[in-house]
Amino acid sequence: MADPTDLLSPTLLSGKTAFVTGGGSGINLGIAATFARLGAAVAICGRSQERLDGAAEKLRALGAKVCAVAADVRDPAAVTDAFARSADELGPASVVVSGAAGNFVAPAEKISPNGFRxxxxxxxxxxxxxxxxxxxxxxxxxGTLLFISAAQASVPFAYQAHVGAAKAGVDHLMRNLALEWSRYGIRCNSIAPGPIADTEGMRRLEQAADKDTWLKMIPLGRYGAAEEIGVMASVLASPLGGFVTGAHIVVDGGQGLMGSSTFNDAVAATLNASPR
Incomplete structure (x- = not known):
């Protein structure tokens, strides 16, 4: 598949500073890399400085000025400090991607209060x-604030009660902020990726069932690429998306049209549980 980033102007995000949480790996690093290729300076944060340093080298190789600072998004003071450092090194953020996330699979009755929390x-x-x-x-x-959502926000997935509740909250937070912060010129949207190749999430799921099983969930018949999420984020962050706010954008190859039964059955088999 051709890289869709090549279809956008390499100066689309020139002069902008992007800040990406969870930017050390996976989809969020793919988004950061797309921003870098389109001319943005990029700040990434996450819990592992070692992982961030490796990601930063990849972004610098794309020609971007980069700030990589360890911060756990659960710690508001650490996040505030990370934004201050990014502003000092790169200038104030005009694009922010809230992408840090956690997940595991478990029957609802076996999720501990600590695990849910x-x-x-x-x-x-x-x-x-x-x-x-x-x-x-x-x-x-x-600027623009983007949240990385998930299918679980809209459709119930078995063994994902904690994630569904959290991501539904993220989407509603996005809409509230889009409503309130529009008076400051801030646009807020969310992106819900489908199955994306070469990510930790898909590698874990392929331990539960083979690739052909997961492809049955996707009408387009293939996994997505991180660059495809990056391109959508870039469009929303740029003047091309200048009249878009409060939107939940699904980028999933049609997975959401199929429901969650394939996921439920495959994961149930690994847990020796009933999917319903």
């Missing part, structure tokens, strides 16, 4: 901490 803390509270820390910079730049 951990996912909510990372996904939902982490999104709030990111948005709150980013506000003043985004107000200054009249």
């Amino acid at each position: 951990t996912v909510v803390d990372i996904d939902l509270l982490g999104s709030w901490h990111t948005a709150s820390a980013a506000f003043q910079q985004l107000r200054e730049t009249r």
